[in-house]
Amino acid sequence: MEVLWAREDAGLAAATARDVSRALAGDRDLAHTTVMTVLDRLAKKDFLQRERDGRAWRYRPVESREGYVAELMLGALNETGDRDAALAHFVKSVSRDEIDVIRQALADLTSRTPGKEPPA
Numbered sequence: 001m002e003v004l005w006a007r008e009d010a011g012l013a014a015a016t017a018r019d020v021s022r023a024l025a026g027d028r029d030l031a032h033t034t035v036m037t038v039l040d041r042l043a044k045k046d047f048l049q050r051e052r053d054g055r056a057w058r059y060r061p062v063e064s065r066e067g068y069v070a071e072l073m074l075g076a077l078n079e080t081g082d083r084d085a086a087l088a089h090f091v092k093s094v095s096r097d098e099i100d101v102i103r104q105a106l107a108d109l110t111s112r113t114p115g116k117e118p119p120a
Contacts (some may be wrong), residue, residue, distance in 0.1 A: 001018050001061060001065075001068060003024060004020070004048070004061045005052065005064075005065055006023075006103060007019075007026070008060065014049075014059055015051075015058065015059055016030065016033070016053065016056045017035050017039050017056070017057065017059075017062075018056070020035050020039065020059070021035045039057070039059050040060075043059065047061070047062055047068060047071070048060065048062060048106070049062050077099055
């Protein structure tokens with residue numbers, strides 16, 4: 001995901017599995033087929049959008065880093081038997097500054113006009 005976000009941040013086109021493999025070559029010793037499998041799974045989970053380019057697929061992130069992490073957090077919440085307890089435990093573990101961010105986000109949500117969508 002980081003390789004794809006970095007490409008997007010740099011204004012580059014969507015990446016092929018080969019592009020991702022090359023970008024990761026210095027950091028990790030991964031088989032190209034492993035990269036292809038991971039990209040395919042991320043696309044099937046709707047984290048990546050893919051489009052055909054000849055015989056290859058080109059991949060781009062569907063969400064920002066923040067949106068992706070939020071989806072992972074929601075997925076983790078769905079794994080617990082008690083979402084309320086998990087949320088309470090999470091809130092107890094964050095810093096004062098993070099509590100302020102949570103409060104502001106909640107205030108923004110509750111101040112919206114019912115039925116109106118937030119700006120994108």
